Amino acid sequence: MPLVNGGKIVDDSFVKLAVDTPLPERGDILVPAERFLGEAEGLLQRAGRVGVIWPNNRDIAELVPYLGRIAAVALVFPTFRDGRAYSQARLLRERYNYRGELRATGQVLRDQFVFMLRAGFDAFEVKKQADAEAFMQTARRYSVFYQPTGDGRITALHRRMQLRHSEGVGT
Amino acid sequence: MTSPLEQKKIKIAGPSVVTANRTWDGIVVYRTAAKGWSAELSEAAIVRNSDEARALLAESIADDVGAIGPYIAPVQIGEDGKILPGNLREQIRRTGVTIGQPAQV
Amino acid sequence: MYAYDEIDRTLVNERVSEFRDQVKRRLSGELTEDEFKILRLQNGVYLQLHAYMFRVAIPYGTLATNQLRALAHVARKYDRGYGHFTTRQNIQFNWIKLAELPDALEDLAKVGIHAMQTSGNNMRNVTSDQWAGVAPGEIEDPRIWSELIRQHTTLHPEFSFLPRKFKIAITASDHDRAAIKIHDIGLRLIKNEKGETGFEVLVGGGLGRTPFIAKTIKHFVHGRDILSYIEAILRVYNQYGRRDNIYKARIKILVHELGIEKFSREVEDEWRQIRNSSLEIDDEVIEDIRSRFTYPSYEKLPHMPDELRQAAADPDFEAWRKNSVAPHKVQGYSIVTISLKPTGGPPGDATAEQMDALADLADKYSFGEIRVGHEQNLALPHVAKRDLPALWKALDKLGLATPNVNLITDIIACPGLDYCSLANARSIPIAQELTRRFANHELANLIGRLHINISGCINACGHHHVGHIGILGVEKNGEEVYQITIGGRADENAALGTLIGPGVKFDEVADVVEDIVEAYLALRERPEELFMDTVKRLGVEPFKERVYATR
Structure with missing residues (x-):
């Protein structure tokens, strides 16, 4: 499954651990939430970056104490129809000011990229190679956004206000 | 008419066909013995037991580009061998609405 | 416009x-x-x-x-x-x-x-009073707010994959023509004691197989906070709405299962954290949207012109x-x-x-x-x-x-089995037959205001639960059977109808409706007593007795 990060297909430095996989000595790891919470201090002290795979039915606030020390949060789309992780992503970015990698995993398809970007995701485990290759093109599909989110894109309402004011200056 | 969209277990009580809607334009089609789709019920492949039905449905589902939403529908076979829809829903799908269409009234 | x-x-x-x-x-x-x-x-x-x-x-x-x-x-x-x-x-x-x-x-x-978003598990078309902006006595034109909410809910990055569809309706009149009480969120535009514009917010209404009339979650939300309040409701719903069973996935079920008090606490907690954010609407934004609604330049005309x-x-x-x-x-x-x-x-x-x-x-x-x-x-x-x-x-x-209009032949009906893949029974031919039976306008006027609603399956697109007479088509042993309710209504006094008796066959529906109407004409106290008022006064029993006596 190709990983898109920073708009490009990249190698994934993280290894995903299951609940019972022996801990590798070094290297970046992605750990299931339960295991992470159980052995957080040990995990965070080893060499290599640590990320957490967080299920979409668990309160993201539980992760808050660790946000400054983890390198990645992977949120899960069990199917693309299940939109819970969008709320988790926005909370991480906008309420808890998480600035590390925010990765979309599961059934990640091309036609959800724009929503995911707007919700704050910046890394994508894309299910299909063709979708990953079309990432940049797809991300540019829209130039107008009605809702304010933490992604910094200017909303239609504010663009209108700017236009009004710039017109106002001239008259 | 129980909506066939709720069809879960495959169990047929009599002669049946697989029907669906053609992907590009949506018209009603029937699975043929030649592994294609036809708008004519008379060209439909008839299955008579649950194993045959399951196989025909599986093959139809696999042709996702050709037609969508395939399901098993009952038919009646007339004395002359003519295939007729087995219930009101399928009758309506084959012959159209039972009301006048406004543009033609 | x-x-x-x-x-x-x-x-x-x-x-x-x-x-x-x-x-x-x-x-x-x-x-x-x-x-x-x-x-x-x-x-x-x-x-x-x-x-x-x-x-x-x-x-x-x-x-x-x-x-x-x-x-x-x-x-x-x-x-x-x-x-x-x-x-x-x-x-x-x-x-x-x-x-x-x-x-x-x-x-x-x-x-x-x-x-x-006219379909799918996202926020659907925002609906309002069809007389918005022209009805006498309106608080203000609800379409300004409808448009604001339409924009906010269009391609929403967080709420485009909700547990189930989500419908918002807005009214600004005492008489509710937008059926807000059968919507996921119903908004009633009101003024507070300071004269500021805001909304009474209702939540959890809906029909389908488990009908609910919406409950008031907050008596006054200031206009500038309406987007953040809606966002809070949706965020709670997106996270906790059921996704295991399509029939239990609407917000009405969540509200019902949590209870309106607990649900409103969840919303309130969320809202507190987002209300003073970029979702707050300043007056300038509202004015900008308002300025793009144009109104006709009406002439000064007499109340009773000669032509009339x-x-x-x-x-x-x-x-x-x-x-x-x-x-x-x-x-x-x-x-x-x-x-x-x-x-x-x-x-x-x-x-x-x-x-x-x-x-x-x-x-x-x-x-x-x-x-x-x-x-x-x-x-x-x-x-x-x-x-x-x-x-x-x-x-x-x-x-x-x-x-x-508003008479017995002004029937609301879903497309039914003639068009719809979910339907169990036909709706349109029932409506057509009823319009023929009651084609005489004098008779229809004598009967007065009476809404018939027909749905061809339990999903209730014809809003049968809130019809003064509601007709629901189901399937029984391969045949179309229709269940008939009376006493429902969709307006500000929204109520669900009550089943009047056993289901009847396709060919009998119009006869039963005629019998119900006959019973009403015999039972009403005076000609001005509307059908729904007679049902309210007497309950279903006297209707049941008369209609089913000979069946």
Whole structure:
């Protein structure tokens, strides 16, 4: 499954651990939430970056104490129809000011990229190679956004206000 | 008419066909013995037991580009061998609405 | 009228080109039907019995004449020459080809019409009072707020994959014509004691297999906070709404399972954290949206012009005027409801020719504006009273002057088994038969206000639960059987109807309705007592006894 990060297909430095996989000595790891919470201090002290795979039915606030020390949060789309992780992503970015990698995993398809970007995701485990290759093109599909989110894109309402004011200056 | 969209277990009580809607334009089609789709019920492949039905449905589902939403529908076979829809829903799908269409009234 | 600006136009165009790409990938097999289904639904495309169905949004029920002509054009070019107006201010085309849909959408986009989120598990078309902006006594035009919410809910990055569909309706009048109590969120525009505009917010209404009347979650939310409040409700719903069972996934079930107190606490907690954010609406933003709604320059006209006085001699005109013409907030003008319920016709259908002709009439008599109501009728919102006689003649020629608004033949019906793949039984032929039985307008007037609602399955698109007489088609042993309820209503006193007795067969439905009406005429205390009031006073029993005595 190709990983898109920073708009490009990249190698994934993280290894995903299951609940019972022996801990590798070094290297970046992605750990299931339960295991992470159980052995957080040990995990965070080893060499290599640590990320957490967080299920979409668990309160993201539980992760808050660790946000400054983890390198990645992977949120899960069990199917693309299940939109819970969008709320988790926005909370991480906008309420808890998480600035590390925010990765979309599961059934990640091309036609959800724009929503995911707007919700704050910046890394994508894309299910299909063709979708990953079309990432940049797809991300540019829209130039107008009605809702304010933490992604910094200017909303239609504010663009209108700017236009009004710039017109106002001239008259 | 129980909506066939709720069809879960495959169990047929009599002669049946697989029907669906053609992907590009949506018209009603029937699975043929030649592994294609036809708008004519008379060209439909008839299955008579649950194993045959399951196989025909599986093959139809696999042709996702050709037609969508395939399901098993009952038919009646007339004395002359003519295939007729087995219930009101399928009758309506084959012959159209039972009301006048406004543009033609 | 709301006029799109370049920003709105750009978004709609970007949506069309995205969907064109998606259709292309579907037809080439790059997208499976499972992957594509949600994408098409989010663009208003269903698969029905005979073909794809295409549902186009008419936000808050307001249409300009060039938009109505574009709908007629779509009916003619891509469909079979007619469209069906629905109970949620949408229009549906029943015979569209998937391969041609991007073209149809492009044609509509040119006049500022879209089909975004008319289906799918996202926020649907925001609906409102079809008399918004012209009804006397309104708090203020609810469409300003409807448009604000429409924009905010369009392609929302967090709430486009909700547990289930989500519908918002807004009213600003004491008499609720938008059926807000049967919506996921119902908003009633009010003023607080300081004279500030805000909303009473209701939540958790809906019909379907588990009908609920919405409950008030907050008595006053200030206008500037309405987006953050809605966002808080949706965030709670998105996270906790059930996703394990499609029939339990609507917000009404969550509200019911948590209880309104616990649910409102959850919302309140969330809201506290987001209310003073960029979601807060400043007055300037509202003014900007308000400024893009244009209102006609009304003339100063007499309350009773000569034309009207003279036409009063014609009993047919008078019958229509009394039935279909309502008071306007400006003296000398009227709101004219156009019945799409002709005798023997499918409720809510209009042909391309009728749409075009109506657009011409709206240009001539209604400042180029048409409205669409949830009762599946249309309206001309600004007709000078002096023009009523001429308008009536023209409407009559088009078959659009049936004087049956709010009467027994003004039936709301879903498409039923004639079109719909979910249906268990037919709805339209039942409606057609009833309109024939009660075709005599004197009889219909004698009966008075009486709403019949017909649904062809438990999903309740015909709103049968809230019909004064509700008819629900089900299937029993391969046959169509109809269950009949009485005493429902959809207005500010919304209530669910009560079953009157065992289900009856297709051929018997009209007879039973006739018997119910006969029972009502015998039981009412005086001619002014409306059907629903008699049912309220006496309960179902006396009706049951009379109707089922001989069955």
